[in-house]
Amino acid sequence: MGPANLLFLLLATATQLSVAQLLIHRTAKPSTVWINTAHSYGYYLDQVPVLTCYPQPQASSGFKPAITAGFLSLCVSDTCDVYLFAVFLVHVVDNSTRVADSPQVLWSANRNRPVREKATLEFSSDGNLVLRDADGSHVWSSNSSGRSVDGMVITEIGNLVLFDRRNATVWQSFDYPTDTMVPGQSLVEGMRLIASTSATNTTENQLYVTVLQDGLYAYVESTPPQLYFSYNSIISKVGNDPTKATFMNGSLSIVVRPDVNDSISLPAVKSTQYMRLDSDGHLRLYEWSTAGSTAVYDVMVINVCDYPTVCGEYGICSEGQCTCPLENGSSSTSFKLVDVRNPNLGCTPLIPISCREIQSHQLLTLTGVSYFDMNYKVVNATTEDDCKQACLKNCSCRAVIFRVGECVWLTKVFSLQSVQPGYSSAYLKVQLSPPISASTSNKKKILGATLGAIATTLALLLIAIILYLQRRRKYKEKGEEFYFDQLPGTPKRFSFENLNECTKGYSKKLGEGGFGSVFEGKIGEERVAVKRLEGARQGKKEFLAEVETIGSIEHINLVKLIGFCAEKSERLLVYEYMSRGSLDRWIYYRHNNAPLEWYTRYNIILDIAKGLCYLHEGCRRKIAHLDIKPQNILLDDNFNAKVADFGLCKLINRDQSKIMTVMRGTPGYLAPEWLTSRITEKVDVYSFGVVVMEIVCGRKNIDDSQPEENVQLINLLREKAQNSQLIDLIDKHSDDMISHQEEVIEMMKLAIWCLQNDSIQRPSMSTVIKVLEGVMSAETFEANSIMFVQDNPSTYSVPSQASILSGPR
Numbered sequence: 016m017g018p019a020n021l022l023f024l025l026l027a028t029a030t031q032l033s034v035a036q037l038l039i040h041r042t043a044k045p046s047t048v049w050i051n052t053a054h055s056y057g058y059y060l061d062q063v064p065v066l067t068c069y070p071q072p073q074a075s076s077g078f079k080p081a082i083t084a085g086f087l088s089l090c091v092s093d094t095c096d097v098y099l100f101a102v103f104l105v106h107v108v109d110n111s112t113r114v115a116d117s118p119q120v121l122w123s124a125n126r127n128r129p130v131r132e133k134a135t136l137e138f139s140s141d142g143n144l145v146l147r148d149a150d151g152s153h154v155w156s157s158n159s160s161g162r163s164v165d166g167m168v169i170t171e172i173g174n175l176v177l178f179d180r181r182n183a184t185v186w187q188s189f190d191y192p193t194d195t196m197v198p199g200q201s202l203v204e205g206m207r208l209i210a211s212t213s214a215t216n217t218t219e220n221q222l223y224v225t226v227l228q229d230g231l232y233a234y235v236e237s238t239p240p241q242l243y244f245s246y247n248s249i250i251s252k253v254g255n256d257p258t259k260a261t262f263m264n265g266s267l268s269i270v271v272r273p274d275v276n277d278s279i280s281l282p283a284v285k286s287t288q289y290m291r292l293d294s295d296g297h298l299r300l301y302e303w304s305t306a307g308s309t310a311v312y313d314v315m316v317i318n319v320c321d322y323p324t325v326c327g328e329y330g331i332c333s334e335g336q337c338t339c340p341l342e343n344g345s346s347s348t349s350f351k352l353v354d355v356r357n358p359n360l361g362c363t364p365l366i367p368i369s370c371r372e373i374q375s376h377q378l379l380t381l382t383g384v385s386y387f388d389m390n391y392k393v394v395n396a397t398t399e400d401d402c403k404q405a406c407l408k409n410c411s412c413r414a415v416i417f418r419v420g421e422c423v424w425l426t427k428v429f430s431l432q433s434v435q436p437g438y439s440s441a442y443l444k445v446q447l448s449p450p451i452s453a454s455t456s457n458k459k460k461i462l463g464a465t466l467g468a469i470a471t472t473l474a475l476l477l478i479a480i481i482l483y484l485q486r487r488r489k490y491k492e493k494g495e496e497f498y499f500d501q502l503p504g505t506p507k508r509f510s511f512e513n514l515n516e517c518t519k520g521y522s523k524k525l526g527e528g529g530f531g532s533v534f535e536g537k538i539g540e541e542r543v544a545v546k547r548l549e550g551a552r553q554g555k556k557e558f559l560a561e562v563e564t565i566g567s568i569e570h571i572n573l574v575k576l577i578g579f580c581a582e583k584s585e586r587l588l589v590y591e592y593m594s595r596g597s598l599d600r601w602i603y604y605r606h607n608n609a610p611l612e613w614y615t616r617y618n619i620i621l622d623i624a625k626g627l628c629y630l631h632e633g634c635r636r637k638i639a640h641l642d643i644k645p646q647n648i649l650l651d652d653n654f655n656a657k658v659a660d661f662g663l664c665k666l667i668n669r670d671q672s673k674i675m676t677v678m679r680g681t682p683g684y685l686a687p688e689w690l691t692s693r694i695t696e697k698v699d700v701y702s703f704g705v706v707v708m709e710i711v712c713g714r715k716n717i718d719d720s721q722p723e724e725n726v727q728l729i730n731l732l733r734e735k736a737q738n739s740q741l742i743d744l745i746d747k748h749s750d751d752m753i754s755h756q757e758e759v760i761e762m763m764k765l766a767i768w769c770l771q772n773d774s775i776q777r778p779s780m781s782t783v784i785k786v787l788e789g790v791m792s793a794e795t796f797e798a799n800s801i802m803f804v805q806d807n808p809s810t811y812s813v814p815s816q817a818s819i820l821s822g823p824r
Contacts, residue, residue: 642702
């Protein structure tokens with residue numbers, strides 16, 4: 016972490032204390048509120064930490080290490096407004112509040128959801144520790160209400176503890192580790208250390224370390240999780256006491272039973288130590304002093320190529336160098352680098368794998384290639400042919416590794432390893448381009464149809480040219496000119512002539528929305544979707560906002576902006592093409608399509624949640640979409656979902672989370688707070704809840720073809736939830752949905768949480784993801800906490816056209 020600023024807390028009703036009194040403030044009592052106030056100047060502190068402890072006898076002068084609980088800024092810039100409530104190490108000088116160096120985070124309550132200036136920490140009268148953002152929204156709590164909590168203390172080893180009148184521990188931060196351990200701390204069986212995304216992004220990534228019954232294990236998250244390190248204790252398990260790994264001076268002790276333990280040797284302590292699971296998957300021991308943090312030991316003594324993300328997905332690691340897969344004896348490739356400047360970010364298939372075209376699957380042969388996890392073996396596949404056929408027959412298989420009569424199955428491919436030829440071979444599944452063939456008779460029919468259409472096309476083209484010239488003259492007279500040459504970091508700029516050519520004169524219309532129409536095009540070999548904005552509807556400010564905002568955002572679950580055009584009054588946006596179109600085509604049964612299976616629907620819901628989470632929490636400024644609906648969820652060949660149409664998005668500054676704005680969006684998906692125009696990103700959470708219900712029920716949320724009492728899906732949800740009849744709402748088109756009814760009902764309970772009338776009660780999208788991934792359970796609410804929707808939606812919202820960015824409709 017760079018030279019972060021410390022922003023401490025001002026006690027709401029504090030009396031004036033001397034510096035000497037402040038520095039020994041280790042405990043706090045209930046009925047106390049602290050406010051995150053931005054009073055920091057360089058490395059000087061002029062406010063009070065929540066709690067501070069000196070872990071060892073102090074010299075009368077000089078640098079003094081301290082363990083502190085307080086708000087911590089994650090940024091170097093003074094204008095940044097992103098904070099954690101954390102326990103951290105810091106040095107102070109003499110008896111002043113001057114910080115000698117950058118702090119080191121040991122634990123944080125809100126790593127996945129930073130807060131802003133003026134956030135509050137309340138130690139309530141009923142013993143609950145509650146963190147709220149500046150707008151009052153709930154971020155985190157200790158869930159310790161009603162447990163006779165009498166006080167809070169920061170211990171000498173960095174454990175934040177809530178205790179009762181008998182000094183018994185009610186809650187402690189050591190029970191909820193993040194990515195770091197300190198001497199004296201134990202990781203108990205079932206607990207996890209989860210790595211952060213990067214050194215500057217504290218959100219959790221897919222790498223974690225956990226303690227199981229017989230030792231210490233490290234995994235990368237997938238289905239199923241893939242193992243990349245294990246330390247199995249030599250001591251046999253006896254009794255029911257949980258196994259734990261305790262960080263001690265000189266060792267990481269693996270305790271499988273109380274009377275004896277095993278251990279991993281570590282360097283003896285020379286200065287303050289901590290152990291952290293870093294974003295690259297390494298579990299490193301650090302020493303911390305006034306000179307900063309230094310990595311002194313790598314606890315996992317394994318080869319660099321054994322780490323699952325060392326070369327990203329599909330990358331091949333050879334002595335730390337990364338390349339993309341290339342079939343033996345071939346100069347062509349089926350993969351490309353994600354980023355040509357950073358080979359370690361991995362590779363991606365040129366053609367995505369489609370389960371709908373399983374006949375076009377093929378295996379790419381790589382000899383002398385192995386994998387870090389060889390645990391998931393295919394039974395009875397003892398030859399290479401058996402191994403390959405097992406993978407080709409199941410779409411969930413992405414690769415197999417064959418080694419000495421063993422076939423290992425992979426559902427997700429992380430970094431591969433280069434080994435000696437003959438030892439191991441990898442077979443990666445790739446998608447072939449579908450063959451193009453036509454009989455002579457078909458060719459004649461096509462030729463006849465083409466000749467017949469030419470006259471019509473020429474006539475339409477002539478009319479289009481006349482209308483275009485009239486419109487162009489109209490805007491020229493207005494003198495409207497808007498140049499985008501100075502936009503920093505914007506996507507590729509295309510000329511109008513380029514886009515006219517790539518869309519063949521805007522001949523294939525994919526759909527129509529509130530700001531314009533979308534056409535299919537082709538740039539080189541890449542299919543694209545071109546949104547042609549209608550100047551009378553969209554002004555300069557909105558178009559600039561779209562280009563600047565969307566162009567700076569890249570996420571696997573957000574539709575990618577490739578480029579734009581701005582010539583005179585013409586404004587166009589170029590997006591990636593999504594072959595399966597929008598979600599509504601697949602859940603409303605308007606096209607006689609087969610019903611989606613439960614796991615496909617589940618994955619679509621998870622993809623939507625991840626896309627929204629990135630908009631809300633992964634950007635420097637929150638981005639509220641404001642028009643989440645199935646028409647704005649686009650699907651690729653594999654039914655991977657991406658959130659589209661930022662045409663209605665609104666940026667929310669960190670210091671102004673509630674904004675006044677014109678009512679926007681689509682009837683049926685608008686949150687109750689639109690009535691008051693006090694809007695936060697929680698309106699998207701509400702709309703997400705509506706979409707979830709549509710996906711699992713297989714119907715529109717406002718469906719006039721239904722009996723009168725069933726027209727409003729959300730009202731029907733209220734009724735069925737009150738009568739414990741949620742099973743009645745499950746999509747009856749699908750037997751697979753019925754067979755997974757318990758999971759579907761849990762999904763409906765998550766939707767109910769998202770549909771809370773009170774926006775503060777709704778979860779954040781990062782919390783939604785945790786529920787979907789099974790990390791936590793959804794909170795339960797009474798069905799009447801969902802607002803009753805009026806029969807006439809116009810009394811509650813304003814009508815608007817569907818807004819499209821890309822993909823067929």
